[in-house]
Amino acid sequence: MARYYGIRICLTLERNAMGTWICHLRIAEALLPALPEIDAAAFCFGNLAPDSGVPSADGSAYDPPKEVTHFLTHSGEDEASIRDMRFYRAYVRRGAGAEASFLLGYFCHLLCDGLWSRRIARPSKLANAALFQQGGAAAWGALKGDWYDLDQRYVRDHPQCAFWRVIVPAPNPPMYVPLVPSAALHRQLDFIRQFYQHPDPQRPLDRRYPYLSQRTMDRFVAESAEDIAHILALLAQGAQAEGADTALALLPAERVRAYDELGE
Known part of the structure; x- marks a missing residue:
């Protein structure tokens, strides 16, 4: 665990190399026009x-894991191995109520993390091989500094985004699946509110981003929202990604390739 924006947050675990919270919210917000019937x-x-697992004292594990x-399935797998269709088949139901909308959002989070691993996290590790040779924990910390500073800059510059309009004022929902206790979900949502409402004033946000640029983050959000909307439409039409553990298998292979352009 490290101090970041005055709050304890784990930035150094490779298995935390997943989409940032604001990235998830930006994609959710982009999907809403295509889902007019759901509870936003x-x-x-x-x-x-x-992302509601409670971290251990040293940040080396989460409960639930x-x-x-x-x-x-296996300890040590990264987010490219998420078996999102198992969640979809077990929990996602059609409907317009809060529970159905929450579960669909959970599924979209899993898809986003799978895309982030393929497009951002894995190629970032390859592109910065020399940095990782010096130490994986410090390298992930450096990369995630860019990721989360971009988050902070986005919420600063977009006062009408979903974080401010929805997450900050809305009451915490129940956890609708028996994967995480409601108390853990509420703790994490309160943490996220605190994290973005109170950024460290000593961290410059208007700077060069060597590991992930604003342009690449914006590209990821736009393309991932488009791809997830396409997947949801196919599943609504009856597609089942037969024989695959991830609905990303419904996308053309070229849509899930690693990004060549990452930082500035």
């Missing part, structure tokens, strides 16, 4: 819910 607040909260919250 519940959907946004569902897009944050999988990511094998549970992110449908990973």
Whole structure:
């Protein structure tokens, strides 16, 4: 665990190399026009819910572990191995209520993390091989400094975004699946509110981003929202991604390739 913006947050675990919270919310917000029947607040909260595992004192593990919250089978797997269709088949139901909207949001979070691993996290590790040779924990900390500073800059510059309009004022929802206790979900949502409402004034946000640029983050949000909307439409039409553990298998292979352009 490290001090970041005055709050304890783990930035150094490789298995935390997943989409940032504001990235998830931006994609959720981009999906809303295509999902006019859903409960928007519940959907946004569902897009944050999988990251509700309580970290251990040293940040080396989570309770419940990511094998549970992110449908990973083996310890050490990264988010490219998320078995999101297992969640979909077990929990996602059609409907317009808060529960159905929350569960659909949870599913979208898993899809986003799978795309982030393929497009951002894995190529970032390859592109910064020399940095990782010096030490993986410090390298992930450096990369995630860019990731979360971009988050902070976005919420600063977009006062009408879903974080401010939905997450801050809305009451915490129940956890609708028996994967994470409601208390853990509420603790994490309160943490996220605190994290983005009170940034460290000593951290410059208007700077060069060597590991992940604003342009690449914006590209990821736009393309991932488009791809997830396409997946949801296919599933609504009856597609089942037969023989695959992830609905990303419904996308053309070129849509899930690693990004060549990452930082500035």
